[in-house]
Amino acid sequence: MPILKIDGKEVEVEKGTNLVLAALKAGVYIPHYCYHPLLPVVAQCRMCLVKIEGTPKPTPACTVYVDKDMSVDTQNEQVKKLRNTVLELLLQHHPVDCPVCPRSGECDLQNFTYIWGPEQKRYDGVRRLKGWSRVSEKILLFKERCVLCTRCVRFLEKYSNSEIQVTRRAFASDLMIFPEKFAGSNYSGNIIDLCPVGALVDEVSNFMPRAWRVKKALTRCALCERGCRIIVESWKGEIVRVKTFDNMLDKAENHLYSKVELVQPAYEEIEGIEEIGEHSYEKLYSEDLMICDIGRWGWREFFYPRDTKIMVAENGEKKEIDWESCKKILKVFAEHEKKAIFITPFATNEEMRVFSELAEKSNSKISLLPPIIKQGDKILLKDTRAPNLKGGEKIIGGVKQEVIDGAKNGEFSAVLFYGLGADKTKLNTENIKAKFLIIIDNKAPEPNGNQFIFIPATLPYEKRGTYEFEGNSKRIYPVVERRPNETEIAKFLISIL
Numbered sequence: 001m002p003i004l005k006i007d008g009k010e011v012e013v014e015k016g017t018n019l020v021l022a023a024l025k026a027g028v029y030i031p032h033y034c035y036h037p038l039l040p041v042v043a044q045c046r047m048c049l050v051k052i053e054g055t056p057k058p059t060p061a062c063t064v065y066v067d068k069d070m071s072v073d074t075q076n077e078q079v080k081k082l083r084n085t086v087l088e089l090l091l092q093h094h095p096v097d098c099p100v101c102p103r104s105g106e107c108d109l110q111n112f113t114y115i116w117g118p119e120q121k122r123y124d125g126v127r128r129l130k131g132w133s134r135v136s137e138k139i140l141l142f143k144e145r146c147v148l149c150t151r152c153v154r155f156l157e158k159y160s161n162s163e164i165q166v167t168r169r170a171f172a173s174d175l176m177i178f179p180e181k182f183a184g185s186n187y188s189g190n191i192i193d194l195c196p197v198g199a200l201v202d203e204v205s206n207f208m209p210r211a212w213r214v215k216k217a218l219t220r221c222a223l224c225e226r227g228c229r230i231i232v233e234s235w236k237g238e239i240v241r242v243k244t245f246d247n248m249l250d251k252a253e254n255h256l257y258s259k260v261e262l263v264q265p266a267y268e269e270i271e272g273i274e275e276i277g278e279h280s281y282e283k284l285y286s287e288d289l290m291i292c293d294i295g296r297w298g299w300r301e302f303f304y305p306r307d308t309k310i311m312v313a314e315n316g317e318k319k320e321i322d323w324e325s326c327k328k329i330l331k332v333f334a335e336h337e338k339k340a341i342f343i344t345p346f347a348t349n350e351e352m353r354v355f356s357e358l359a360e361k362s363n364s365k366i367s368l369l370p371p372i373i374k375q376g377d378k379i380l381l382k383d384t385r386a387p388n389l390k391g392g393e394k395i396i397g398g399v400k401q402e403v404i405d406g407a408k409n410g411e412f413s414a415v416l417f418y419g420l421g422a423d424k425t426k427l428n429t430e431n432i433k434a435k436f437l438i439i440i441d442n443k444a445p446e447p448n449g450n451q452f453i454f455i456p457a458t459l460p461y462e463k464r465g466t467y468e469f470e471g472n473s474k475r476i477y478p479v480v481e482r483r484p485n486e487t488e489i490a491k492f493l494i495s496i497l
């Protein structure tokens with residue numbers, strides 16, 4: 001393997017690795033705007049210029065693939081001067097509205113300027129005002145913040161309908177949106193994460209707290225069987241944003257950000273980050289660099305609106321109770337002879353194991369609830385819209401129609417229904433006929449004369465454990481944790497048998 005010597009550090013890299021990624025392996029960050037591993041190289045921003053030994057002029061690092069030993073200097077005075085010039089040009093027409101920009105704290109124009117940018121503004125001519133436009137139902141474009149890196153243009157060309165293009169030339173270049181062309185691709189949301197500055201804004205999380213104030217976890221999306229890697233962010237115990245993880249890692253570990261001590265959470269403070277390991281940049285940049293729009297926004301349907309209090313339904317009314325009172329009521333479960341337990345394919349392997357143990361010890365029938373099945377696509381999205389169908393098949397023997405029918409026919413006097421995200425057209429709390437019903441879900445049903453006890457379910461980004469995504473066991477990590485969780489409920493029921 002060729003050896004890359006960069007800023008005095010030596011590292012072996014795979015032949016053909018792009019120099020920007022090869023440098024990251026050595027812990028050296030080469031600033032870049034237009035380069036992105038998902039997209040074709042265009043070398044148009046000139047932010048990544050470096051000095052390569054044996055070449056007469058600085059070279060854009062994104063155009064270089066390491067195929068032989070080479071020596072690179074990224075801290076050369078000429079290179080620093082050029083970076084400064086690029087930033088000065090970009091800032092000429094920029095509104096510098098960082099205090100109101102949602103990407104403040106995670107913007108590469110802000111951060112690069114802080115390190116290499118001009119200290120003063122020399123241009124005092126007329127500033128071009130370009131305003132903002134709507135790209136789609138959930139995405140806005142603030143044109144004055146754009147650095148014309150064309151990542152969004154190239155991404156939409158590849159995965160959608162080319163809704164954004166650059167028009168005019170040179171200094172007059174501008175982004176033009178073709179809303180009538182908007183095809184509603186299931187991947188358009190990725191342009192928000194791809195944008196290195198605050199030009200493309202997610203309208204849904206526009207007014208969320210600053211990037212440095214939120215808590216982050218690196219986990220897996222649970223909205224289909226694929227399990228894409230995602231970053232989940234929370235603020236005061238509530239989930240506020242889901243996004244792809246690569247941008248965050250740029251900022252989390254490399255020397256650039258630790259050098260200026262920016263206020264991003266420290267790399268080791270992020271839940272789930274240990275799974276990545278120390279020297280896995282090639283892996284990071286080859287896997288899961290995008291997510292679908294269902295993963296980005298679909299989780300909100302689980303969280304909002306949502307019941308978060310334990311409730312008991314009696315005489316046609318719901319009443320809030322605490323966990324201690326709930327435990328007293330749960331004891332009734334053990335007194336029933338014929339019992340059934342239904343488990344959602346959103347349950348982790350660990351939860352499924354403990355509910356299986358409960359079924360065995362309490363002599364109850366157990367069945368998986370069927371997942372929602374909808375047409376996926378050939379890019380990422382799978383048909384099975386739940387994370388752990390395979391785990392449920394392995395651990396509790398899958399969906400058992402006779403147990404589902406038994407619950408509908410009143411065969412069981414006590415039923416535990418952990419129904420989060422399952423296909424409730426097959427079995428739901430309305431068509432279960434049982435004297436004692438425990439419901440674990442995100443929303444409590446209306447009493448409608450039924451007697452039940454409702455315990456709020458913990459949602460996928462609120463628990464740790466493993467899912468068998470497409471048969472491969474992968475970890476998930478919580479960004480917030482809620483109590484009591486399902487494992488505690490099952491263990492309590494085991495303890496009273």
Ligand code: SF4
Pocket residue numbers: 145146147148149150151152153175194195196197199200
């Ligand atoms: S909107 Fe963002 S991603 Fe698109 S060209 Fe401008 S800076 Fe680049």
Ligand code: SF4
Pocket residue numbers: 221222223224225226227228291292293294295296380381382
């Ligand atoms: S394809 Fe979409 S829904 Fe499926 S895991 Fe990835 S982001 Fe989530």
Ligand code: FES
Pocket residue numbers: 031032033034035042043044045046047048049060061062063
């Ligand atoms: S990242 Fe290399 S020229 Fe833009």
